Amino acid sequence: MSTAPPPSTPPRPTTPPRPTTPPRSAAARRTLRSLATSLGTPSESTEPLLSHAPRRWQRLFPYAVVLGFAVTLLPVTAAVFTQDYRLGGGWSGALATAQSAPLLLAVTRPLQAWWIIFAADVVGGILLQSANGADGRPWPWPPMVIVGYLVLMICLGLREPRRTLLAVWLATGLAGLFFEVISQVEGDGTHLLLFVLSGLLLVLSAALRERGDAQRRLVEQETISEAERARRTLLEERTRIARELHDVVAHHMSVITVQADSAPYRIEGLPDAAREEFSTIAAGARESLTEMRRLLSVLRSDGTEGERAPQPGLDRVQQLVEATVRAGVPAELSMPARLGPVPPAVDLSAYRIVQEALANVVRHAPGARTRVSVVAHADRLTVLIVNGPGTARTSPLETTGTGHGLIGMRERVRLTGGTLDTGPLPDGGFRVAARLPLTDGLTGDPTDAPRGPAPEDTP
Numbered sequence: 001m002s003t004a005p006p007p008s009t010p011p012r013p014t015t016p017p018r019p020t021t022p023p024r025s026a027a028a029r030r031t032l033r034s035l036a037t038s039l040g041t042p043s044e045s046t047e048p049l050l051s052h053a054p055r056r057w058q059r060l061f062p063y064a065v066v067l068g069f070a071v072t073l074l075p076v077t078a079a080v081f082t083q084d085y086r087l088g089g090g091w092s093g094a095l096a097t098a099q100s101a102p103l104l105l106a107v108t109r110p111l112q113a114w115w116i117i118f119a120a121d122v123v124g125g126i127l128l129q130s131a132n133g134a135d136g137r138p139w140p141w142p143p144m145v146i147v148g149y150l151v152l153m154i155c156l157g158l159r160e161p162r163r164t165l166l167a168v169w170l171a172t173g174l175a176g177l178f179f180e181v182i183s184q185v186e187g188d189g190t191h192l193l194l195f196v197l198s199g200l201l202l203v204l205s206a207a208l209r210e211r212g213d214a215q216r217r218l219v220e221q222e223t224i225s226e227a228e229r230a231r232r233t234l235l236e237e238r239t240r241i242a243r244e245l246h247d248v249v250a251h252h253m254s255v256i257t258v259q260a261d262s263a264p265y266r267i268e269g270l271p272d273a274a275r276e277e278f279s280t281i282a283a284g285a286r287e288s289l290t291e292m293r294r295l296l297s298v299l300r301s302d303g304t305e306g307e308r309a310p311q312p313g314l315d316r317v318q319q320l321v322e323a324t325v326r327a328g329v330p331a332e333l334s335m336p337a338r339l340g341p342v343p344p345a346v347d348l349s350a351y352r353i354v355q356e357a358l359a360n361v362v363r364h365a366p367g368a369r370t371r372v373s374v375v376a377h378a379d380r381l382t383v384l385i386v387n388g389p390g391t392a393r394t395s396p397l398e399t400t401g402t403g404h405g406l407i408g409m410r411e412r413v414r415l416t417g418g419t420l421d422t423g424p425l426p427d428g429g430f431r432v433a434a435r436l437p438l439t440d441g442l443t444g445d446p447t448d449a450p451r452g453p454a455p456e457d458t459p
Contacts, residue, residue, distance in 0.1 A: 035167040042111040042160070049107050049158050052216065062155075066103045069151050074100040077144040081124075085142075086133035095124045099148055106155035114168060117152055118175070121145050125179055140179040141190040146197070153198045157205025165202045172198050230407075237408040241415060249292065257285040313347035314339060314374060317354055321372055324358045328366060329387075331358065335374040342381060346436045349412035350374065350383050356405045357385035357432045367391030368429065380418070381436045389428030409434065 049062040074096050081092035098120035102113040125140030141149070149172075156168060176191025260282035264275045314335070321333040342350075354372060361370050370387040406422055409432065413420040418436040425431055 035163065035170065038161075038164040038167045039111075039171065041164075042109060043164075045159070046108050049155060052212075062107045066107055066151065066155070069148060070100045070103045073103075073144050073148050077142075077148075080142060080144060081128075081131075084133055084137060085128055085131040087127060087131045091127055095120055095127070099124065099145060103148060103151060103155075106152055110152065110155040110159050111164065111168075114152055114156060117149065118171065121149065122175055122178075125175075129179075129183055138188055138190050139183075140176070141194050146190065146194050149194060150197055150201055153201040154205045157202045158209045162206060165206055169195075169199050169202055233407055234411070237411050241408070241411055253285050253289050253292070257282050257289070260285060311344075311348050312351045313344075314342065314350055317351060317372070317374065320351075320355055320358055324362060324370070327362050329358070329361055329368060329370055331361075331370040331372060333372045333374075335372075336376070339374070339376045339381070340438075342376070342438060343416075346381060346416050346418075346438065349416050349418075350381060350434070350436060352412055353383055353409050353432065353434050354385060356409055360405050360430075361385075361387045365390035365430070376438065379438055381438055383432075383434040383436070385432040386425070387429050388425075 048059065050059055053059050053061075077096035077100060078092045081087045081095060082089055087095075099117055102116040105116075106113040121141065124145065128134050128139055128142070153168075157165060160168075173191075173195045176195055179191055260278045263278045264270055270278075317335060318333060321331050324331045354374075358370065358372070361368055365387055368387040368390045370385065373382070373384040373386075375382045375384075409422070410420055413434055413436065416436050418434060420435075421431070421433040423431060
């Protein structure tokens with residue numbers, strides 16, 4: 001028995017593919033929409049042109065220029081339209097006002113002024129075509145229209161972005177093309193002249209504006225960089241001083257630990273409570289030393305090793321002066337053989353101040369006669385470094401400083417509660433005077449740095 005074949009499914013009708021928009025035409029439409037949007041979006045800034053100029057007459061200069069052109073062009077345009085082109089007096093006055101008065105607005109809102117002047121110029125070109133005296137005269141842009149429009153182009157270039165300027169230039173060309181199409185007989189090429197001159201002025205004024213903006217941004221960046229550099233220098237000096245003072249504090253803590261541990265063996269008959277108290281003091285001192293080592297590891301920069309040499313003091317100032325003499329600087333030292341007891345922090349700070357001052361003399365005033373004086377009074381230590389001008393035949397080893405010298409001096413003086421006085425001398429030399437207290441307590445507010453000149457690393 002034969003079976004009938006199953007009915008075949010009819011093929012589905014295929015829908016033709018939708019025509020795709022060529023990528024170039026889509027990109028062109030997006031570009032045109034972007035340009036049209038730019039014409040309707042003026043710059044957010046409404047500051048007058050040249051408002052950042054340093055002098056007052058420079059800031060008033062744009063107002064004087066546009067006022068002069070507006071006052072000159074308005075009556076001239078009205079008279080030319082009435083007498084030469086034989087346009088009605090009402091139309092002449094309205095067109096002259098609309099084409100000249102908005103120039104006063106161009107100082108703060110040039111794009112809004114362009115809309116008014118551009119519309120008035122187009123309407124004027126249409127009206128002048130049918131005027132009785134238009135034969136043989138410039139059309140569609142008379143000379144007065146071209147002058148006012150070019151002044152407006154300069155204001156636009158100094159304010160608006162590039163896309164807006166391109167849209168304005170293309171709109172100017174399209175307006176000229178429109179008049180060329182509707183009347184090829186009366187046109188005399190002024191639309192091409194305006195198209196070329198307006199584009200040239202837009203490019204030049206935009207370049208000047210962008211150059212000024214770049215210079216202002218550069219100055220702002222340099223100011224920020226200088227402030228950051230000064231802050232970084234200050235933090236580096238504070239960190240370096242803290243690392244150096246670690247040895248001074250660690251010495252005292254070590255002495256406390258040894259004395260507390262050895263007290264029960266040195267003193268006979270101590271009660272158990274006293275022994276336990278000494279043991280607690282020793283344990284606390286050891287714990288403090290451990291925490292100080294952790295703090296020092298945080299302050300130490302990556303990749304640097306701790307200094308193993310003991311911290312210097314005033315007993316090594318003589319070596320500093322001798323090294324300075326060997327470097328070609330005639331220096332002399334005035335310091336008593338015995339200064340008496342000096343706190344370790346003051347001892348280290350005084351040495352570093354002399355070291356920084358002599359280093360600055362070698363770098364910035366080579367060959368200058370230098371005198372170093374260290375005097376201890378009843379309650380303070382006075383450190384004075386005075387140098388004369390550098391020798392004429394020797395140029396300075398460095399013309400710019402890193403800023404570490406005087407900043408480090410101020411930080412060390414602030415740490416000990418002293419005062420610092422630095423500044424140039426009338427003969428071209430430099431003076432550094434530091435007064436450091438010989439008592440243990442701080443006499444000043446540790447948050448207030450000593451007053452003095454700006455932190456510059458140059459004597």
